[in-house]
Amino acid sequence: MSLLSKIRRHRLAYLLILPTALVMAGIVFYPLIRGVLISFTNMNQYNMGSKFIPPSYRFVGLQNYVKVLTSSQFWDILGQTLIWTITNVFFHFTIGLALALLLNRRFRGRAIYRTLLLIPWAVPTYISAFSWRWLFNSKYGFFNLALKALGADPIPWLSHQVWAMVAVIATNIWLGFPFMMVVLLGGLQSIPREMYEASEVDGCGRIRQFWTITLPLLKPVALTVTLLGIIWTFNMFNIIYLVTEGGPHHQTDILATFAFIEAFHQWRFGMATTYAVIILSILLSFSFFYIRTLKGSEEIY
Amino acid sequence: MRRRKNNWILHLVLTACCLAAIFPIIWVLSTSFKPEPEVFSDRLNLISEHTTLDNYRHVLTMKGGVFFIWLRNSTIIALITTVIGVFLAATAAYAFSRYRFLGRQGGLYIFLIAQMFPGAILVVPLYNLMRQFGMLNSFAGLILAYSTVSLPFCVWMLKGFFDTIPRGLEEAAMVDGLSPLGTFYRIVLPLSLPGLAVTAFFSFITAWNEFMFAFTFMSKERLYTLPVGLRQFVFQFQTDWHLMAASAVLITIPVVIFFLQTQRFLVAGLTAGGVKG
DSSP: OOHHHHHHHTHHHHHHHHHHHHHHIIIIIHHHHHHHHHTTBOOOTTTSOOSSSOOOOOBOTTHHHHHHHTOHHHHHHHHHHHHHHHHHHHHHHHHHHHHHHHHTSOOTTHHHHHHHHHHHHHSOHHHHHHHHHHHHOTTTOHHHHHHHHTTOOOOOGGGSHHHHHHHHHHHHHHHHHHHHHHHHHHHHHTSOHHHHHHHHHTTOOHHHHIIIIIHHHHHHHHHHHHHHHHHHHHTOOHHHHHHTTTOSTTTTOOHHHHHHHHHHTSOOHHHHHHHHHHHHHHHHHHHHHHHHHHHTTSOOO | OHHHHHHHHHHHHHHHHHHHHHHHHHHHHHHHTSOHHHHTSSOOOSSOTTOOSHHHHHHHHGGGTHHHHHHHHHHHHHHHHHHHHHHHHHHHHHHHHHOOOTTHHHHHHHHHHHTTSOHHHHHHHHHHHHHHTTOTTOHHHHHHHHHHHSHHHHHHHHHHHHHTSOHHHHHHHHHTTOOHHHHIIIIIHHHTHHHHHHHHHHHHHHHHHOOHHHHHHOOSGGGOOHHHHHIIIIITTSOOHHHHHHHHHHHHHHHHHHHHHHHHHHHHHHTTTTTTO
């Protein structure tokens, strides 16, 4: 079959895809490619041009990349990004799975618990960030007032390197576990009940059931949602930017927030897009290996 | 006997988790009803003896009630984004689910890749693009941008959902003389209500909650969305915690209402290979 007739045979499919393809091309991929091109220039606030002044930035080759990859700051922030991503995804997954397993049982009031547990997900991100900032407020925040009431010393939440990291990670764990929970719950509910019944007849205990039925059948959903979780958390800009602004001294910055600060605080667009392209490359190669490693044992797509 | 004891522990654990999940919201709610001096004191109480609506009054009436204009803008933008988002996701997901066309696999991967470039950096080139097409300070530009944000996830999820609907139903309908599009509209869509509800929920909250694009694209005060307007006039100084709390509650109410309407579909919508694809 020739290429043309292949395309013609699925005319309807292409017609259905067309609106989405156009919007994605214009709003996501065109800017993305522009961003990659900008990373090879020295574009900043002064040379980017405006309505009245023509742009005067120029091509600088790999200069930005060399500068970033040889700076010790980049490696520090990459380390923070890894700590941030791994800790968050680990807790999202374990808390999400534990709650999904509990909610998968039949008992009275289940729907109410589920609804309440999903609330953190429904609240706008910047409102969540604000709420936690307020809880962490050093002078009037709930946590420090509670510590004081208990006779303990207040903790310098947002201004101390370690505590600030604890604070942003706690906020993001709170924000992200409901999504994992609801997706894993969906996965659990699609496991046929007969399988459990059959294994009970065979004298299989609860714990054995978990290892031999639940986990293997949950694996495809769990692997996909973990990959998505890793990508989203790696790029999670809002929480850090709104809770600590990456401070103190960039010690809670991750690559995505640092790129943003380069762009909109330093106005160095060339450098900012270089960071963005590095993020994209890291995630692309990670996903490639992730999918390839798992494809042998399990179909992801 | 053993079962009852287990249930008791189950309820205890779940209640503790629920408390942790809603506590930050409860605390903000409590702050929003406190008079200003009490917010800035070291008293630790959930319900004030001097409960007041002053904070809300201040936010709702500032600058001649501009709050309601922002509320209207946000509502219009979020609702149109929802309609467009559901339309785009449903059509694309159906094609991915039912046709083995050239570029299908690549298309699915492209959606994944779209999530990997940090969104906050896309703002720069996107701003220039919007300027070229005269779409700054227009609802249309913002709605277009928003409809893409949750699209990859929604297409992915809806595709999984469509995959679970038996093809036999469509084949039967086609034998009865329905066109392929007619089958999609009359047979597949009505059966996919939970999936569509989740898509609508995602599109709505994305548009309602988004800050960055709206902040960059809209420079006229009367065109602000709720998050941008409140950020400019309430959150700017980062010290008016009592007013911020009241605004936070006001913004969150519509989302929570929308959420409570759609949440019973959430599990069903994400079940049955929803994300597994």
